[in-house]
Amino acid sequence: MIAHVPNYRELMKSMLEYDLLGFQTNRDLNNFLVCLRTYFGLESKDGVVTTQRGQTRLQKFPIGIDPKQFAEYLAADLSPPEQEKVSSLLQNFEGAKFAIGVDRLDYTKGIDKRVEAFNHLLAAEPGSISLLQIAPPSRTDVEQYRKYKEHVENAINDVNAEHGTDDWRPIHYTNGSFSQAALARLYRAAHVGVVTPLRDGMNLVAKEYVAAQDPENPGVLVLSKFAGAAEDFNDDEALLVDPKPPRRDRRRY
Incomplete structure (x- = not known):
């Protein structure tokens, strides 16, 4: 390269x-x-x-986080508006299994491929799990990034239209930003952390998700083999995956 x-x-x-x-x-x-x-x-x-x-x-020299400090965010107070925002999001998943993805809205993060994979999962196992996708905008002054945002949002709308019901929405999507304390609560509540960039230097979301888990009942980290963080996890600690579609399907992209 x-x-x-x-x-x-x-x-x-x-x-x-x-x-x-x-x-x-x-x-x-x-x-x-x-x-x-x-x-x-x-x-x-x-x-x-x-x-x-x-x-x-x-x-x-891999960049990292202080896992003890991040876990302490779970006990930190949230401002009333942020507490309301977090509570409102979690109400969508009460009693149901859900996964969380937290990424900048950047094509390298593979959010569109994640949505497609989620579509295949719901076709095979209808109603089995929801996805909370948090995607703060990135480089909004660049046309290709604006087009990518539109592409991702259209894909999410298609999945929700195909698999959603009057009472259930498969993908909950927000461009909002969250404090570390708010993210820690969302990570703890999620059954699955999805970190599937097409390529990433490191990706600290993977480490934050693990740090926020309940040791007695942890969630599952699904991690791209092409994130730098994958070198820091073995097969017992994360489910390492290839985020790209199978080769026989790639001609569609």
Whole structure:
């Protein structure tokens, strides 16, 4: 991918002017090493690359959260308006199973593919689960992002029209923003956390969802294999999935 960037060789040489380069994931670190080998014939030894300038150490520094502090948000007071907003949302799911997705409204987050997967699930198991999708707008001044927002909202409306009833709506969608304390309550209430970006450097929502769970009765994290956070979870801690549609269906997109 870096070869698509203008002046990518100069960019990589500039990076090697530093004594230390940090990467979010082992995948990204290893990809950089492959590029150094491919374009400059450079090799690393014990995580160190030697050039005419000197030595550059490469290391993984994954961004994270303070799980204890995030769990403490569950006991934090909400403002009356936000408490009303959270209570109003949760009333939609009383006594029913629901999943939660929290993403910027960005095409890399794969929200449209999530909605399509949800559509297939409801076709196979009608009424089995609802989805609360929180998607604050992103880059609203860019036309392609406005079109993506319209595309996602049309897909949600189609699913609700096909599978909803007078008393039940499959997907509840909001562009509102929420405090960390409010999100912690919503994460705790949700039976499933859905974090399925097409590609993501890390994605802290996955870690926030886990931190908010009741240890005695935790929900299930469904996590894209292409999120950086996937390196921090094993198969016993998350259900790792490919968010893209099966290859035989991709020609439709």
